[in-house]
Amino acid sequence: MPELPEVETVRRTLKNFIINRPLLDIDIYYDRIIQGDPVTFQKALQGETIIDIDRVGKYLIFLCQHHAFISHLRMEGKFHIVSSDEPISKHTHVVFHMDHHEDLRYLDTRKFGRMELIDPLHYKELPPLNKLGPEPFEITTEALYQRLHHCSLPLKTALLDQSIMCGIGNIYANEICFYMRIDPRTRASRLSQKRVDELRRVSIDVLNRAIEQGGTTIHSFDANGIHGLFQVELNVHGQKECPICHQPIKKVMVQNRGTYFCPHCQKKRY
Ligand SMILES: [Zn+2]
Known part of the structure; x- marks a missing residue:
């Protein structure tokens, strides 16, 4: 599943290819x-030009002159830019025909991804975006501490709760707990303000490093499409x-999510 850094990579990559290009026509092969x-979606966007792409958490927002739509890739969603002659595959669900005989195509083997028209001016104040907490880049230590201090969830689970802080998925939640040298099952409320400050900085670092690594792929997308992975x-x-003590990594389930940690380096200290 793409996480914030991957979605950011998709955003930056797509921006290189589709900004200021018209959406001449839209074909929808799978309504859901x-x-x-779907007809309203088609009609609203037909003839529009994409002027920018924003991102909030794991949502992409395609801003056109008069309308906007939001896209969530969920498990397997990805965008391709291909010649309009390219045959439509069985996993192609939405096709935006652009100029120069090229298409922006949305493919999704699992069909979990969603697109929806959204108000281009107030989208951050509307569902689903208004239910998201701030990203690690935006939240203050004090605000994060207040949120975690009253939270009885395991830290790992709290990191995945998009209403506390948005943009961290399962992979990076595991990595963040490792950098913190903290057992992912530790209750979030046990963290001192100092540790919460460290958590905020580690989260930013982990995400930024992944975004940087994704950055190297920006100019090269191939037959695999742009999924940011x-x-x-x-x-x-x-x-x-x-990688530190060379002991085996342990896998446990924390609230139904596969959780990896080093029992030696990540001791439960609380
Ligand atoms: Zn270790």
């Missing part, structure tokens, strides 16, 4: 990708051995 009426160096997530 569109939330709301790239090789990130992971310390614990999906790993067998701790």
